[in-house]
Amino acid sequence: MRHLEKFTYRQQAVNMEIKELKHTIEAALLAFDEPLSAKDLLQMFADQEITVTDINQALNALEADYAERSIELKRLARGYRLQTKSSVQHWLQNLQQQKPKKLSRALLETLALIAYRQPITRGEIEDIRGVAVSSKIIHFMMDQDWIRVLGYRDVPGKPAMLGTTKGFLDHFNLTSLQDLPSLAEIKDIETLEQELDFPDQAASENTQQELKDES
Amino acid sequence: MRHLEKFTYRQQAVNMEIKELKHTIEAALLAFDEPLSAKDLLQMFADQEITVTDINQALNALEADYAERSIELKRLARGYRLQTKSSVQHWLQNLQQQKPKKLSRALLETLALIAYRQPITRGEIEDIRGVAVSSKIIHFMMDQDWIRVLGYRDVPGKPAMLGTTKGFLDHFNLTSLQDLPSLAEIKDIETLEQELDFPDQAASENTQQELKDES
């Protein structure tokens, strides 16, 4: 990054070389999940004398770079996006199958609260958990068809009330919500856990493994 | 992708060229959020005659490719990850919708204690910091998957023993806990006590003088 370091962002009238521009644009496309428009890219270099022509030139160069690689530059209505080529789909699928997605603790707790306390608003979940609930988690669970909006509470902000779906019951092999164990029953699992009493990390992981195997 | 298309995954005994391997590994690393281990990568090519040596060779080649670009291959606790170089952070932050939250000193000190002193209980953290640790901080760090409960100490109240996770290492760009900056030396109190000795009479008189001045 010799060229990049040569100037500070305060300096005007310094043109980045197309190569630097290309690498920086590539990094931006890789860093953000959403497609970036030419306008976004221009804004990134607001303090440089970079024109749309420069951006396009850099994008074309990038596209050429990717010709023999396994990712490609896609021009979408919303902007530019890098994506995997379909030719590697087979390999990625192999990997997908052996790496089942693990749900985060935040997601599990949120889902558990929705299951047991529905209808419940996001604010209520946050109150109980003591931390903000990310929209990403809510969207993921909606995409999985585990939760849905049951209605809106008539208080300022009209927060949505969330509840579980039939898809949730199916996923967890439940006939109805009443099949969910009561808190008292859950506490039994807790006692069981305490009896095992894990002295160190390795043992702790072991126990979790056992719990999984058991089910 | 000529070479890749030449064979199907059913064919055995076909070796991918290192270049193809490199591009496929790159696509895999970019397609998944989580770091991929050498084992993951090997399994991805389970139906090919690919060895760990090949994988390493491909990874080294990738690393070399990135030398002048704005991304880098990082080896972390859980495996390999591609990330942007910090040298382009200046440009990327122009596009960052939400500025990253600054971590509070209370959180950082608590995290430091957990990282360096694990397994550690909340009470022990409070003893060293001299103030109560807020639950919010603990919950936030659990939510971020930076810390976890390693087990419970077998004393009254069964306090949870906290430790860091692999997620912590990933987030802070560390390969292992040994990469943490080293702790400052603590001066030996035993020797210190000998050196100090009791304040001699003169000093003591001094103090009494000061006391008089004060009143």
Add this chain to the structure above:
Amino acid sequence: MPFAVVEGKPFTQMPTDLYIPPDALEVILEAFEGPLDLLLYLIRRQNLDILNIPIHDITRQYVEYIELMHQLNFELAAEYLVMAAMLAEIKSRMLLPKPASEEEEESDPRAELIRRLQEYERFKQAAEDIDELPRVGRDVFIATVYHDQQQQSDVDIEVDIKDLLMAFKEVMARADLKVSHEIEREVLSVRDRMTLVLDQLMAHKTISFYALFTREEGRQGALVAFLAVLELLKAQTLELVQNAPFGEIYLQAAGS
């Protein structure tokens, strides 16, 4: 190095004038992570050797600070007062004459304080070091490309009911609600019913109150349905409307 910035003005010294605006004090208090931090600041500010603290001066400064806080009715964490007491005790022990010919030499009364200050200081430093580490989202970003999920065969999600239960157990334990929050089957069935009622409302906008009750469910079912409606009313999620006295009662979504 300023230890606080108040209204744009950096403070490099503890204010010495009598009147300090209360919000300035708040800034000062917030600048410290507890009594050890404050003490460390007082020591470092004067370039004093941590191993040889002039306990008299430090105690005086510390107590002055605490009193100032107190005068302004600033709610001070108890830890600050505990430290003040500890300092006073060390000071008084140091004033006592050295025991003449005791068999065992008493250790420096400051030793424990020095040990704690040193211990705290190294983690304070470690915290700053951790803050310097390149962090995802702040200094570096994970490089990802779009990967078509549609083409993937069914994504396996590793979660079973036990994970969910443990998560619920933990979150409830954490909520620290003193009130017993046993989830009884009955309660859950009310919640189940609440969901059902909301479902019907989504589909039909208004539903007859009486339509909620069916003969097959019996008394138990009626009670559950009734409790569900009460809960929903309480949560301000639905309204009861009646078009004429003694007329039929309808349920509708709140605010509709």
